[in-house]
Amino acid sequence: MRVLLVEDDDLLADAAQRALHTQGWIVDRTQRGEPVALSLRRDPYDIAILDVGLPGIDGFETLQRVRREGILTPILMLTARDAVEDRVRGLNSGADDYLVKPFAMQELIARMRTLTQRHRDGPGMLSIGGLHLDLGKRSATVCGAQIALSGREWEVIAFLVERAGKAVAKAQIADSLSEATGAATDNLIEVYVSRLRPRLAPAGIVIRTVRGFGYLLEEAGGDGPA
Amino acid sequence: MTAPPELRGSLRRTLLAWLLPPLLLIVAAGAAVQYELTARPAVASLDHALDDVGLVLGQMIRWHDGAAHFGISPETEAAIRTDNLDTVYFAVLDPQRRLIGGDAALAALAIDAPTSDFVGSDHLIGGAGVRVVARRVACAPPGAGDCEVRVAETMAKRQLIRRQALLAGLAALALLVAATSACVVLALRFALRPLDALARQIAHRSLDDLRDVRVDGAPHEVAPLLESINRLFARVREAARAQREFLANAAHQLRTPLTALRTEAELAVLEPHPPSMAPTLQRLLRAADRASRLTHQMLLLARVGESAQADVSVEPVDLVAVASACARDWAPRAIERGADLGFELQPAQTLGRPFLLQEMLSNLIDNAIKYAGAKATITVRTAEQGEHALVEVEDNGPGVPPAARAPLLERFRRGGGSPAQGSGLGLAIVQDIAALHGGEVALLDAAGGGLRVRVALPRRPRAAALQPPAPGSACASSSSM
Numbered sequence: 001m002r003v004l005l006v007e008d009d010d011l012l013a014d015a016a017q018r019a020l021h022t023q024g025w026i027v028d029r030t031q032r033g034e035p036v037a038l039s040l041r042r043d044p045y046d047i048a049i050l051d052v053g054l055p056g057i058d059g060f061e062t063l064q065r066v067r068r069e070g071i072l073t074p075i076l077m078l079t080a081r082d083a084v085e086d087r088v089r090g091l092n093s094g095a096d097d098y099l100v101k102p103f104a105m106q107e108l109i110a111r112m113r114t115l116t117q118r119h120r121d122g123p124g125m126l127s128i129g130g131l132h133l134d135l136g137k138r139s140a141t142v143c144g145a146q147i148a149l150s151g152r153e154w155e156v157i158a159f160l161v162e163r164a165g166k167a168v169a170k171a172q173i174a175d176s177l178s179e180a181t182g183a184a185t186d187n188l189i190e191v192y193v194s195r196l197r198p199r200l201a202p203a204g205i206v207i208r209t210v211r212g213f214g215y216l217l218e219e220a221g222g223d224g225p226a
Numbered sequence: 227m228t229a230p231p232e233l234r235g236s237l238r239r240t241l242l243a244w245l246l247p248p249l250l251l252i253v254a255a256g257a258a259v260q261y262e263l264t265a266r267p268a269v270a271s272l273d274h275a276l277d278d279v280g281l282v283l284g285q286m287i288r289w290h291d292g293a294a295h296f297g298i299s300p301e302t303e304a305a306i307r308t309d310n311l312d313t314v315y316f317a318v319l320d321p322q323r324r325l326i327g328g329d330a331a332l333a334a335l336a337i338d339a340p341t342s343d344f345v346g347s348d349h350l351i352g353g354a355g356v357r358v359v360a361r362r363v364a365c366a367p368p369g370a371g372d373c374e375v376r377v378a379e380t381m382a383k384r385q386l387i388r389r390q391a392l393l394a395g396l397a398a399l400a401l402l403v404a405a406t407s408a409c410v411v412l413a414l415r416f417a418l419r420p421l422d423a424l425a426r427q428i429a430h431r432s433l434d435d436l437r438d439v440r441v442d443g444a445p446h447e448v449a450p451l452l453e454s455i456n457r458l459f460a461r462v463r464e465a466a467r468a469q470r471e472f473l474a475n476a477a478h479q480l481r482t483p484l485t486a487l488r489t490e491a492e493l494a495v496l497e498p499h500p501p502s503m504a505p506t507l508q509r510l511l512r513a514a515d516r517a518s519r520l521t522h523q524m525l526l527l528a529r530v531g532e533s534a535q536a537d538v539s540v541e542p543v544d545l546v547a548v549a550s551a552c553a554r555d556w557a558p559r560a561i562e563r564g565a566d567l568g569f570e571l572q573p574a575q576t577l578g579r580p581f582l583l584q585e586m587l588s589n590l591i592d593n594a595i596k597y598a599g600a601k602a603t604i605t606v607r608t609a610e611q612g613e614h615a616l617v618e619v620e621d622n623g624p625g626v627p628p629a630a631r632a633p634l635l636e637r638f639r640r641g642g643g644s645p646a647q648g649s650g651l652g653l654a655i656v657q658d659i660a661a662l663h664g665g666e667v668a669l670l671d672a673a674g675g676g677l678r679v680r681v682a683l684p685r686r687p688r689a690a691a692l693q694p695p696a697p698g699s700a701c702a703s704s705s706s707m
Contacts, residue, residue: 009482015489022496080481102485102518105492167557169550210557211568211605213550218558 001025001116004048006036006062007078008055016049019105031055033062040071046116049108052079052090060093067094074115076108114164128164129219130203133157142203152177152184156192157200160207160217169214237421238414245410250403257399265391269384273346276359279306280344280375283316284363287326287373294320294365294373296327311382315351321371332358332376339374355381420444424452435534436463470528477525484521488514519592523651526585530658538662539577542686545608545615546571548580552587552606556595565595565602572609574616575686578663583617583683586659589652590619590679598623598676614682622674631669656681 003020007013008031017027028043030036033054040048048066052059059077066075077095090098096115099108117127126133130143138154140147149157159176160168170186177184193207193215200207206220283306288295296318307314317328325333335349337360344361358378365373423441438456441448491511499507549571560567576583587606594604598621607618626634635657653667656679660667665683672678 009486011486012482012489015486015493019489019493022493080478101481102488102514102521105489165558167554169553208557208561210553211566212571213553213557213569216557216561218561 001046002044003027003112004036004039004043004045004073005029006033006048006054006059007031007051008053009051016105016108019109023109033057033059033065036062037066037069037071040066040073041069045073046119047074047076047112049076049078049112050095052077052081060089063090063093063095072119074119076111076115078103110165126158126161128161128217129205131161131200131205133161142200147199152188153192153196156189157196160215164217164219167210167214167216172214238418241414242410246407249406249410253399253402253406256402257395260398261391261395264394265388268387268391272383272387273344273357273359276346276357276377276379277344277361279314279316280359280361280363280377282306283318283327283375283377284361284365284373287318287363287365287375289366294326298327309379311386312379313354315356315376315378317376319374319376321366321373323374326373328376332378335376337376349378351378357381357384417445420448424448424455428455436466466531470531473524473528477521477528480517480521484514484518488518520651523589523655526655527651527658530582530655530662533579533582534662538579538582539664539684541577541579543576543578543580543583545574545576545583545617545683548584548587549606549608549617551584552591555588556591560591560595560604563595564600565598565604567591567595568603568605570605570607572607574608574610576615576663576665576683577686578683582659582662586656586681587617587619589656590617590681593652593679594619594621594623594677597621602676603674610685611682613685615685617681617683618678620672620678621676622672623676625671625676626669634669635667653679 001023003025005013005016005020005027007016007029013029013031017029020027028039028045030039031054033050034056036048036050039045050059050062054062057065059079063075063077066073074096075094076097076099077090078099078101079090080101097111099111114128121127121132124135126135132141133139135158138158140149140154140157155177156173159173170189173189174184174186177189197207201220204220206218208216208218210216283296283298286296286298286302288297306316315329315332317330317333318326319333320326323339331351335351335358337347337349337358338345340360340362344359346357346359349356349358356378357380358376360374360376362372363375420441420443424439424444427439427441436459438459439452441452444452488511491507491514495504495507495511549569553567553569557567591604591606594602598604602621602623604619604621607616607620609616609618634653636654657667660681660683663683665681668680668682670678670680
């Protein structure tokens with residue numbers, strides 16, 4: 001995977017470069033925003049990491065120029081500011097994700113994987129672990145084998161996969177179902193989730209319960225409890 | 227700090243000292259004038275009464291055989307001499323100033339012959355003071371001279387009149403002094419009320435409150451004082467703002483190198499290294515984490531300070547939405563650490579700043595995850611109880627002994643002997659934010675022996691309609707974990 005790292009702080013850029021090397025990724029660095037659009041168009045980067053606070057044109061401006069030129073490369077913004085307005089502004093300018101300094105490198109890497117995976121899948125496709133969803137055909141495969149899902153089960157799993165790694169309130173899932181297929185209750189959501197769990201397990205996917213709140217779908221890695 | 231300046235008496239006392247003595251003098255002078263005005267005409271009318279007697283006596287002088295003669299019947303004389311209080315004397319002198327009737331003692335007094343109608347003067351008869359009125363009476367043919375009639379009485383009536391006038395004067399004086407003093411004191415109290423109000427306002431003000439002082443209905447004389455105080459407040463505000471800005475800037479500037487430090491430490495842990503280095507690298511990583519969290523909390527403190535400059539209780543806040551936002555933010559981290567983070571959310575509404583309340587709850591959850599140990603069960607609750615909107619975070623960790631609880635709410639204090647690494651600001655920030663919203667923090671025992679932190683905020687008044695939970699924005703909390 002090829003990464004463009006736009007960061008003016010040498011110390012951080014060095015450390016990030018070495019960390020991304022450990023993943024076997026190729027990292028190119030620049031300290032300024034002006035050449036970013038050209039670099040992204042000329043070379044096949046899989047993702048760009050863009051610091052907001054750059055000398056010359058800042059990260060927001062750089063991002064806008066890139067998107068104006070129709071370049072769709074996933075872009076993850078870094079900022080030292082955690083004000084909510086900044087977050088919203090970044091995402092509105094066409095950033096795919098947003099990370100506030102100081103962050104854990106593991107988190108950066110995880111988010112980069114998700115973004116590039118999503119980009120590779122193309123629009124209408126979602127995948128995590130051994131699970132692949134085709135949003136257009138409304139079909140799901142676990143390790144290449146298609147699994148049979150009811151309409152509502154499909155809605156639930158698509159909703160959760162789209163928000164993988166994030167806690168989702170039961171009410172939120174119920175609301176999204178109601179729009180699609182009529183009223184649903186929290187109890188019903190619990191039934192769907194308990195039915196989905198064993199079917200997703202072979203793909204290395206767990207749906208964790210957040211007690212009194214909802215669920216969190218993630219890849220069963222070494223970091224969480226078994 | 228210099229010693230407070232010595233207080234030089236009170237304004238009230240100074241005004242009284244300048245107002246009351248002149249007032250007393252004026253009142254005393256007024257009383258003297260009044261006494262004179264009362265006593266003098268009364269005494270003068272007594273002289274006239276004596277003169278009237280003299281006139282009557284003058285009618286009784288007859289001129290025949292070339293000499294003046296005076297005759298009075300015993301009844302008339304008795305009538306003239308009758309008086310309740312005083313002894314009355316009279317003497318009738320012929321033109322040669324020989325006594326032709328009346329008292330020799332009176333005739334013997336050396337009194338100049340009256341030049342006009344009558345003349346009053348004071349004399350002594352037999353050791354007692356008397357008032358004498360002498361009148362010239364034309365009793366002889368022209369060229370033979372005039373007779374003189376003297377009438378006198380002792381001073382008892384006159385003294386009585388003077389005494390009464392004096393008493394009346396003194397009573398008026400006392401009344402005036404009392405009324406005037408009362409007016410002055412009342413006027414002072416009324417006029418100095420804005421100053422008292424100002425003093426009360428400044429005395430009752432919280433240390434964080436640097437807003438301008440306002441006194442309703444303050445007279446323009448107080449305006450310069452108010453202006454000076456407010457100018458001073460403005461300077462203090464400016465200084466506090468500069469300090470907060472410095473704090474925020476410093477925290478911002480630290481973030482990038484801290485990320486680098488953290489990344490280097492992470493890399494060192496991941497890369498091949500001698501086993502003996504492992505504990506050091508782990509400590510390095512933890513220290514970097516702690517520094518990251520500290521910078522975040524410094525920023526937060528700067529923001530809390532900023533919010534303290536305005537009334538925060540303006541925006542309705544749905545605590546369920548706040549807790550939901552924190553659930554989204556903290557559930558992944560709790561799962562990562564093997565903690566069971568759960569929620570029991572009942573409707574609860576308060577007034578305030580959502581991002582601050584979110585930070586408050588974030589700090590509580592963060593603390594619970596950090597201190598309750600691996601595999602801890604942590605429960606976040608919201609509820610309304612009486613006039614309070616409650617936010618609670620309970621864990622089943624080792625808990626905190628009651629004696630060690632109060633210091634936890636102070637800045638830079640951590641639970642003693644705790645293996646976890648906190649910044650020492652977490653609960654202090656919770657305390658600051660709760661206080662800013664008019665709430666209180668209580669550290670209680672959890673049912674399972676752990677710690678239960680309860681924040682009681684003022685409930686949003688019922689009249690306001692309950693709003694559905696807003697779609698929670700992500701926790702504006704540290705992403706350092």
